[in-house]
Amino acid sequence: MAEAAALDMRPAGDAKPRLSVRGLHAFYGESHVLHGMEFDVSNGEVITLLGRNGAGKTTTLRAIIGQQRNRRGSILFDGIETIGLPARQIARMGVGYVPEERGIFSSLSVLENLHLPPALGAAAVSDDEIFELFPNLRERLDSQGTKLSGGEQQMLAIARILRAGFRFLLLDEPTEGLAPVIIEQISRTIRILKERGYTIVLVEQNFHFASSVADRHYIVEQGRVVDMVRADALEQNRAKLHKYLGI
Known part of the structure; x- marks a missing residue:
């Protein structure tokens, strides 16, 4: 080889x-x-x-x-x-990283997870843009991480690094x-x-x-x-x- x-x-x-x-x-x-x-x-x-x-x-x-x-x-x-x-x-x-285990905070709501990381300047994606990419998250804003399906957790993990500006x-x-x-x-x-x-x-x-x-x-x-x-x-x-x- x-x-x-x-x-x-x-x-x-x-x-x-x-x-x-x-x-x-x-x-x-x-x-x-x-x-x-x-x-x-x-x-x-x-x-x-x-x-x-x-x-x-x-x-x-x-x-x-x-x-x-x-x-x-x-x-x-x-x-x-x-x-x-x-x-x-x-x-x-x-550089943003989404690990295999997703790494969201299970005790926090979807909105709290999204807003927790500090934004990296002008590259940060707005909430409205996030919800265009992942409409499911808009409907689950007050849900804790433990209440999300595996797919919703994955969406949230990706959405979080986008909102942070990576x-x-x-x-x-x-x-x-x-x-x-x-x-x-x-x-x-x-x-x-x-x-x-x-x-x-x-x-x-x-x-x-x-x-x-x-x-x-x-x-x-x-x-x-x-x-x-x-x-x-x-x-x-x-x-x-x-x-x-x-x-």
């Missing part, structure tokens, strides 16, 4: 990457999880990290946002090296366990955000969903990127994707 360093992981065109990950290693105690992750993301692009469970996809997001402290290598965001920065400083650069989004398994109608609503939201210039990194197991929204797909195995497939080349690479992902 080709090593990641030998693969062309760059986006199409000559645009300077918004995010550039090089030689990224990460550890949980003595366990070596990431083994030289390398990939780029351009401004306004949606990319996915695809791979089987345990491949290192979530750890990669945690390393980018600074929650995975035991990491080394290079993570350039807008040309600034962030590998040694704490998570709060990376967030202030405009324009570079890290979304970990946003469709896991959700009904098809909710998955379609999240898919629609991601397409709208892409049209508005947001940059999004998705970790996904649902390949059908990922293929409907992403520009490129990075294949992750054993803590490294082993291949990259562009959206316009999915059909001719279906056999290869089946081998990697079992789809």
Whole structure:
């Protein structure tokens, strides 16, 4: 199998990457999880990290946002090296993270969850815009987090980082366990955000969903990127994707 360093992981065109990950290693105690992750993301692009469970996809997001402290290598965001920065400083650069467990405050209402994070200047999305993207939330403003369905919790988690003004989004398994109608609503939201210039990194197991929204797909195995497939080349690479992902 080709090593990641030998693969062309760059986006199409000559645009300077918004995010550039090089030689990224990460550890949980003595366990070596990431083994030289390398990939780029351009401004306004949606990319996915695809791979089987345990491949290192979530750890990669945690390393980018600074929650995975035991990491080394290079993570350039807008040309600034962030590998040694704490998570709060990376967030202030405009990087928003929705973890797999969603991370909403279960004892707070929908409105309180939305208004809790401080807004990052003019990039903050208004409440009215939030409710256009997620009409369900308007009807549940006074409901506590514990009273929301899984889909409503996911909508709220995404809405919260949009209202806070993040324009570079890290979304970990946003469709896991959700009904098809909710998955379609999240898919629609991601397409709208892409049209508005947001940059999004998705970790996904649902390949059908990922293929409907992403520009490129990075294949992750054993803590490294082993291949990259562009959206316009999915059909001719279906056999290869089946081998990697079992789809």
